[in-house]
Amino acid sequence: MSYKLNLNKSKMYALMSAVNTDLPQLHKCDFSHHRTCYWMSYQHPVTGDDIHVTVTLVLGDTIICFRNESKGTDYLIKHFSIQYLMNHGMLREVSA
Numbered sequence: 751m752s753y754k755l756n757l758n759k760s761k762m763y764a765l766m767s768a769v770n771t772d773l774p775q776l777h778k779c780d781f782s783h784h785r786t787c788y789w790m791s792y793q794h795p796v797t798g799d800d801i802h803v804t805v806t807l808v809l810g811d812t813i814i815c816f817r818n819e820s821k822g823t824d825y826l827i828k829h830f831s832i833q834y835l836m837n838h839g840m841l842r843e844v845s846a
Contacts, residue, residue: 753832755807756843761840766790766803769814769828785816791819812841 759781767773778814779792786807794801799820802805806813816826835841 752844753807753810753841754813755783755786755788755805755835756840757783757805757840759790760801761838762788762790762805764838765805765814765830765840766816770816770826807841 759779762781763773765775774795776792777795779790781788781790783789788805789802791800791802793799799818802817802819804813804815804817808816810832812830812832813827814828814830815824817824832841
């Protein structure tokens with residue numbers, strides 16, 4: 751059994767908010783994906799820093815990483831269970 755991420759801009763923001771409770775309201779952001787990787791980039795409204803958030807499905811584990819591109823540092827990395835993502839409609843089973 752394999753899985754595929756099922757994210758759009760609002761689901762990606764909800765996942766980001768589950769990790770970062772201080773996430774600002776995003777008025778302008780770029781959202782894209784390719785195969786098993788989704789990413790969203792935005793400029794922090796207070797600090798002006800460019801933030802890049804990546805969600806990747808790797809070997810049944812989903813990893814979200816917040817990266818401050820202005821400083822070149824990852825500052826928040828979290829793993830999500832398959833069940834959490836399935837319960838929130840962010841992951842679906844696909845036939846092999």
